[in-house]
Amino acid sequence: MAKATWNGAILAQSENCEIVEGNYYFPPDSINQEYLKPTETHTTCGWKGVASYYTVAVNGEENKDAAWYYPQPKQKAENIKNYVAFWRGVKVES
Secondary structure, eight states: OEEEEETTEEEEEESOOEEETTEEEBOGGGBOGGGEEEEEEEEEETTTEEEEEEEEEETTEEEEEEEEEBSSOOGGGGGGBTOEEEOTTOEEEO
């Protein structure tokens, strides 16, 4: 079971994560959406496509762009469509 936590809150927890390039991608139904706020940030990966980002907000504190996902990934990354990955101090353990 993989779990993502930040500032004392469980952001996501699942046994069905996809691991891509060392990052755990959590399925959409395992995400606690109340802690995520969409941002205008986008980046492009050559083989996965365009990523969108969330700011993680817990107990009045924010971690800008600490989560990302691929809403319309390229074909090779279809297995992580809308799955969410974390970084910037979010603790992911399995």
